[in-house]
């Protein structure tokens with residue numbers, strides 16, 4: 001099981017430049033059964049809890065960030081224009097409709113702040129990703145929770161429409177959703193966005209966009225730049241491994257981007273921007289991460305098929321599956337073997353979210369699952 005990620009494996013899946021990043025193994029990369037000398041333990045577990053990229057950042061991003069220190073003493077954001085231009089070209093969106101932030105949660109939180117300052121209610125699916133709704137709770141905003149559908153656990157757009165009242169100032173949608181990685185059907189979502197953005201802000205969080213394979217999915221980024229009151233967010237934290245470096249994007253009309261920019265309190269890190277530009281250009285690395293994620297998912301799907309485990313398939317780097325056991329007990333049983341899984345996600349307290357790590361680590365997860373739950 002150990003040390004089975006060879007240099008050849010890497011070269012098969014990625015550029016030699018990206019393969020060379022093995023030389024720079026970080027402590028996060030050390031939390032893998034593929035790393036010599038590492039043994040999973042409760043004190044130093046494999047991270048399957050935060051939907052991170054277990055391969056870390058690509059080598060080209062490291063080089064670009066090192067070079068960026070030459071301009072890091074300057075204000076006014078060297079590299080931002082180039083990064084926005086690159087994203088604009090790949091997405092077919094004008095650069096003026098793209099804002100770069102210190103991660104995407106900056107935009108989620110600032111929209112929560114704007115909602116509170118305007119005096120309105122937030123509408124969100126239950127459950128969904130926490131940053132916008134948790135910030136709203138902290139600043140005292142009313143939240144209208146709409147349960148996910150009973151049958152397929154996807155976000156219930158019809159129920160949202162039916163529950164809309166004039167005090168709702170923003171509808172937050174996560175596509176794919178998190179912790180349940182369902183998607184909303186592209187046509188239904190488009191109609192919903194067009195109709196509801198006439199009444200309030202509609203924010204679509206596409207943090208896992210690059211992982212989606214379902215043909216019923218479509219990004220709403222293009223729609224956001226054509227439609228008043230719409231915002232789409234993306235992030236470099238997931239597929240690019242920038243969770244600790246912090247780069248995110250908002251796509252919207254210029255007036256809305258200006259409104260957000262005037263209220264954010266942080267600013268963008270120059271080295272991070274240069275690193276992101278290199279990473280977004282590194283298609284081989286992106287393909288490599290997607291390929292490895294699919295391999296990791298296959299290990300889980302085989303395990304679930306073998307034991308008839310109810311689960312929601314990933315459009316992302318995580319899966320939601322039913323254990324039928326209270327969450328703290330499940331967490332403790334995995335941790336005993338050095339695996340850290342996700343948090344409890346009410347009301348699904350006998351379900352579990354597991355983030356993919358390297359395929360070899362998922363094999364270890366499968367072994368532990370069989371030992372503890374079968």
Ligand SMILES: Cc1ncc(COP(=O)(O)O)c(C=O)c1O
Pocket residue numbers: 050051102103104105106129131174177178205207208234235236237243247248
């Ligand atoms: C749906 C979703 N949106 C946003 C984020 C946060 O992204 P960022 O790191 O860009 O702030 C996450 C992180 O897990 C997420 O799952």
